Amino acid sequence: MVKTNLQLRLQKPMIIVNFKTYRESTGKNAIEIANEAEKVHKETNILVGVAPQVADIAAVAKAVKIPVFAQHIDPMDPGSFTGHVLAESVREAGAVGTLINHSERQLKLSDICQIVKLARENHLVSCVCANNPNTSMAAATLDPDMIAIEPPELIGTGIPVSKAKPEVVTDSIRLVRQVNSKVTILCGAGISSGEDVAAALRLGTQGVLVASGVVKAKDPYAIMREFADASKPYVSQEKP
Amino acid sequence: MVKTNLQLRLQKPMIIVNFKTYRESTGKNAIEIANEAEKVHKETNILVGVAPQVADIAAVAKAVKIPVFAQHIDPMDPGSFTGHVLAESVREAGAVGTLINHSERQLKLSDICQIVKLARENHLVSCVCANNPNTSMAAATLDPDMIAIEPPELIGTGIPVSKAKPEVVTDSIRLVRQVNSKVTILCGAGISSGEDVAAALRLGTQGVLVASGVVKAKDPYAIMREFADASKPYVSQEKP
Amino acid sequence: MVKTNLQLRLQKPMIIVNFKTYRESTGKNAIEIANEAEKVHKETNILVGVAPQVADIAAVAKAVKIPVFAQHIDPMDPGSFTGHVLAESVREAGAVGTLINHSERQLKLSDICQIVKLARENHLVSCVCANNPNTSMAAATLDPDMIAIEPPELIGTGIPVSKAKPEVVTDSIRLVRQVNSKVTILCGAGISSGEDVAAALRLGTQGVLVASGVVKAKDPYAIMREFADASKPYVSQEKP
Amino acid sequence: MVKTNLQLRLQKPMIIVNFKTYRESTGKNAIEIANEAEKVHKETNILVGVAPQVADIAAVAKAVKIPVFAQHIDPMDPGSFTGHVLAESVREAGAVGTLINHSERQLKLSDICQIVKLARENHLVSCVCANNPNTSMAAATLDPDMIAIEPPELIGTGIPVSKAKPEVVTDSIRLVRQVNSKVTILCGAGISSGEDVAAALRLGTQGVLVASGVVKAKDPYAIMREFADASKPYVSQEKP
Numbered sequence: 001m002v003k004t005n006l007q008l009r010l011q012k013p014m015i016i017v018n019f020k021t022y023r024e025s026t027g028k029n030a031i032e033i034a035n036e037a038e039k040v041h042k043e044t045n046i047l048v049g050v051a052p053q054v055a056d057i058a059a060v061a062k063a064v065k066i067p068v069f070a071q072h073i074d075p076m077d078p079g080s081f082t083g084h085v086l087a088e089s090v091r092e093a094g095a096v097g098t099l100i101n102h103s104e105r106q107l108k109l110s111d112i113c114q115i116v117k118l119a120r121e122n123h124l125v126s127c128v129c130a131n132n133p134n135t136s137m138a139a140a141t142l143d144p145d146m147i148a149i150e151p152p153e154l155i156g157t158g159i160p161v162s163k164a165k166p167e168v169v170t171d172s173i174r175l176v177r178q179v180n181s182k183v184t185i186l187c188g189a190g191i192s193s194g195e196d197v198a199a200a201l202r203l204g205t206q207g208v209l210v211a212s213g214v215v216k217a218k219d220p221y222a223i224m225r226e227f228a229d230a231s232k233p234y235v236s237q238e239k240p
Numbered sequence: 241m242v243k244t245n246l247q248l249r250l251q252k253p254m255i256i257v258n259f260k261t262y263r264e265s266t267g268k269n270a271i272e273i274a275n276e277a278e279k280v281h282k283e284t285n286i287l288v289g290v291a292p293q294v295a296d297i298a299a300v301a302k303a304v305k306i307p308v309f310a311q312h313i314d315p316m317d318p319g320s321f322t323g324h325v326l327a328e329s330v331r332e333a334g335a336v337g338t339l340i341n342h343s344e345r346q347l348k349l350s351d352i353c354q355i356v357k358l359a360r361e362n363h364l365v366s367c368v369c370a371n372n373p374n375t376s377m378a379a380a381t382l383d384p385d386m387i388a389i390e391p392p393e394l395i396g397t398g399i400p401v402s403k404a405k406p407e408v409v410t411d412s413i414r415l416v417r418q419v420n421s422k423v424t425i426l427c428g429a430g431i432s433s434g435e436d437v438a439a440a441l442r443l444g445t446q447g448v449l450v451a452s453g454v455v456k457a458k459d460p461y462a463i464m465r466e467f468a469d470a471s472k473p474y475v476s477q478e479k480p
Numbered sequence: 481m482v483k484t485n486l487q488l489r490l491q492k493p494m495i496i497v498n499f500k501t502y503r504e505s506t507g508k509n510a511i512e513i514a515n516e517a518e519k520v521h522k523e524t525n526i527l528v529g530v531a532p533q534v535a536d537i538a539a540v541a542k543a544v545k546i547p548v549f550a551q552h553i554d555p556m557d558p559g560s561f562t563g564h565v566l567a568e569s570v571r572e573a574g575a576v577g578t579l580i581n582h583s584e585r586q587l588k589l590s591d592i593c594q595i596v597k598l599a600r601e602n603h604l605v606s607c608v609c610a611n612n613p614n615t616s617m618a619a620a621t622l623d624p625d626m627i628a629i630e631p632p633e634l635i636g637t638g639i640p641v642s643k644a645k646p647e648v649v650t651d652s653i654r655l656v657r658q659v660n661s662k663v664t665i666l667c668g669a670g671i672s673s674g675e676d677v678a679a680a681l682r683l684g685t686q687g688v689l690v691a692s693g694v695v696k697a698k699d700p701y702a703i704m705r706e707f708a709d710a711s712k713p714y715v716s717q718e719k720p
Numbered sequence: 721m722v723k724t725n726l727q728l729r730l731q732k733p734m735i736i737v738n739f740k741t742y743r744e745s746t747g748k749n750a751i752e753i754a755n756e757a758e759k760v761h762k763e764t765n766i767l768v769g770v771a772p773q774v775a776d777i778a779a780v781a782k783a784v785k786i787p788v789f790a791q792h793i794d795p796m797d798p799g800s801f802t803g804h805v806l807a808e809s810v811r812e813a814g815a816v817g818t819l820i821n822h823s824e825r826q827l828k829l830s831d832i833c834q835i836v837k838l839a840r841e842n843h844l845v846s847c848v849c850a851n852n853p854n855t856s857m858a859a860a861t862l863d864p865d866m867i868a869i870e871p872p873e874l875i876g877t878g879i880p881v882s883k884a885k886p887e888v889v890t891d892s893i894r895l896v897r898q899v900n901s902k903v904t905i906l907c908g909a910g911i912s913s914g915e916d917v918a919a920a921l922r923l924g925t926q927g928v929l930v931a932s933g934v935v936k937a938k939d940p941y942a943i944m945r946e947f948a949d950a951s952k953p954y955v956s957q958e959k960p
Contacts, residue, residue, distance in 0.1 A: 018322060022319065027328065053325070055297055055310075055326075055330050056333070058298045072323030076261060079262065081261040082451075086295075089295040089296060092295070093267070093296070104320060
């Protein structure tokens with residue numbers, strides 16, 4: 001079962017399911033979808049990670065062995081910061097990584113830089129979200145483990161960026177690779193079918209960041225399974 | 241053991257311990273201090289509540305039966321709000337209330353209004369923090385369950401507002417009572433001894449919001465016990 | 481010509497035109513609309529104020545003698561605050577007042593409190609915007625010169641709050657008057673005809689805060705004149 | 721006299737004086753310092769630019785022919801954005817450029833990206849401030865005209881980064897040049913003598929961003945003159 005950072009970084013393609021703050025993925029529902037994600041992982045050997053709300057991390061991390069991500073952490077070291085989210089606290093609750101700068105929780109440039117650093121110090125995989133090719137390149141210079149490209153205008157639409165704006169994906173990959181050869185590149189926004197996943201991987205990404213397409217689906221298990229099956233042809237042959 | 245909102249509202253004086261994001265009160269440490277707080281409550285019958293970080297709420301709420309507060313919730317209903325803290329999520333994790341607008345996590349006026357409403361709808365006790373008599377009065381018009389007066393310049397200093405600026409406390413009580421006869425009034429910032437607690441209660445508050453004075457103490461249990469003992473003479477005779 | 485705070489406070493009803501950041505009211509266009517507003521004031525003796533962008537305050541204040549408001553100031557005293565808007569700077573540029581907490585530029589509660597105080601110290605009329613009856617009441621406790629009630633969901637719609645949600649206006653007036661007998665109460669959002677203005681005044685407000693209804697109109701002069709004419713029956717007989 | 725973007729970009733080294741929100745550089749005082757800056761420019765032919773508060777841009781731009789910068793603009797196109805600062809508005813008031821992301825007015829990554837784009841569309845020179853080598857590199861990928869490196873812990877200290885942390889400057893230059901060969905690199909924070917300016921230029925920067933060292937000086941003219949004289953040996957021989 002994958003859980004170390006090293007393995008997580010290497011096993012591609014990957015599917016990360018952002019639970020956002022949907023009712024369908026809060027509390028008990030979060031555990032249920034996480035269990036289904038783990039089932040898909042076991043059946044397909046495709047890496048499926050989940051990003052529940054902070055209050056749900058501990059219970060989800062206890063329930064499953066697939067990677068659990070926080071949706072956000074704050075740029076602070078321990079101290080007097082009431083109401084903020086420490087890297088330490090999500091790590092101790094069981095998260096192995098964190099989303100950073102999601103378009104619904106955007107951050108100052110200096111804070112992104114600081115959070116990537118804090119994530120590294122706390123052995124959390126860092127996944128910086130970016131809204132366009134330029135900001136993807138900027139984010140890549142900060143040396144996170146992953147970049148997730150998500151044009152916010154497509155989030156939740158069911159229109160996948162890989163189809164609606166393939167040039168956003170290819171431009172992002174091109175610019176990111178100019179400054180960072182190692183970072184894993186995910187693509188998100190609007191992904192709702194296996195074909196959308198395949199389209200993203202064909203364009204050269206190493207995985208997808210999905211949310212409503214899974215969480216709001218009638219059968220989250222079935223759609224995650226469809227995503228994983230569509231990813232299989234893109235599994236790298238190289239030995240980790 | 242007190243845990244319903246009604247009881248929580250009635251049992252005064254009360255001591256709420258804000259765990260902030262101190263290392264000493266993160267993860268396992270959070271559970272330890274919460275256990276000690278519960279011990280003090282059992283020994284003295286003074287209400288002691290704890291406000292751990294969001295990632296620690298579930299574990300703390302499982303470990304103790306004293307009231308657990310979130311340090312912050314966001315003004316959103318369930319939806320697409322990656323990285324935000326839902327009232328639902330902290331409630332389901334076991335919180336019975338939430339701090340709102342702490343000086344280290346200040347909020348827009350309209351968001352405070354919305355969060356007080358969301359807290360009520362989600363059966364969470366709302367405790368709005370305010371930095372001076374004017375903002376305390378403004379907060380009181382929004383009809384939260386509690387107001388906590390904390391002059392930010394005294395937070396963490398060990399200089400209690402009840403001694404350094406007693407007029408801040410008495411002015412706040414006077415202004416708050418002009419617009420709200422029911423709200424519970426706490427006072428915070430700089431409280432580090434039983435005498436500080438007694439001074440706050442003598443001035444007319446119904447409890448204290450404390451943080452470093454407890455969490456950073458060599459013996460958090462001992463200082464919470466001192467706070468509780470100092471509160472005993474102020475227990476109301478009225479039957480809840 | 482009215483320009484002192486005292487007169488400004490007394491002369492009711494009043495019309496304040498928020499220029500927002502419309503192209504139609506930026507730079508030279510700002511001066512043009514301000515001139516037309518002044519013309520309406522001269523013709524009708526109804527107080528018409530204008531709130532141009534910060535960069536346009538100096539030129540507008542030089543061009544007209546009607547009251548010029550800033551759209552926002554920051555809660556800072558002079559110091560190291562690059563990119564912020566000082567009360568002193570807008571005052572020296574010619575503003576006699578400022579909007580505060582407009583729904584498009586919302587502020588933390590403690591900052592609203594501080595800005596009202598700074599406005600008073602700098603002899604600027606303070607007009608705090610609020611989005612509902614509860615926040616209107618909260619704002620009124622901070623003792624600004626004016627409150628402007630603007631339900632954000634109606635802004636720019638052409639559907640006036642005075643018609644669509646008259647109870648928002650009457651509830652706001654009732655709650656505000658419980659805590660503040662002096663503050664001038666304006667109402668905004670969706671006002672686009674003289675009848676809308678009259679409806680607002682009939683409900684008990686002392687004026688209107690308008691924006692797109694004037695600035696985006698084919699003939700801003702004509703619509704401001706219509707607003708002023710509709711206000712005339714509500715001119716108080718009391719001698720200032 | 722220099723005022724076109726092209727010339728501004730080419731004429732190096734340059735000195736930009738950030739007026740911040742000091743009382744000594746607000747309103748009439750802003751014009752006075754700007755006049756002195758222009759005098760220094762005329763005497764030395766070293767480019768000296770000024771960055772007054774938004775409310776002062778129009779008056780300063782009318783008084784002097786040296787380049788005037790805004791301290792901040794917002795990432796919006798014209799529209800309903802009360803209280804925000806349009807690129808159009810500062811341009812029309814006479815600014816030829818703008819600071820972006822100053823450490824006292826930090827911005828989200830996507831907003832920096834958008835503002836650089838808006839600045840270009842509005843023919844404003846863009847100068848993105850960054851707090852360390854990593855964020856300087858990230859900022860450089862967004863293709864602004866200038867980067868200003870300012871470690872915030874040194875701002876206002878009188879301890880120049882060029883002396884206290886020369887490796888911050890050299891690391892920044894190295895990383896920036898990996899992704900952007902054209903951007904002008906300034907350095908700021910703590911610069912208060914001609915020797916500090918010379919040290920910054922020796923390290924390979926093309927100019928300095930200064931504030932309190934000039935504005936709070938007893939004789940701003942004298943210190944700007946000292947800065948300009950210290951810059952002379954570094955004037956490039958290449959024909960613009």
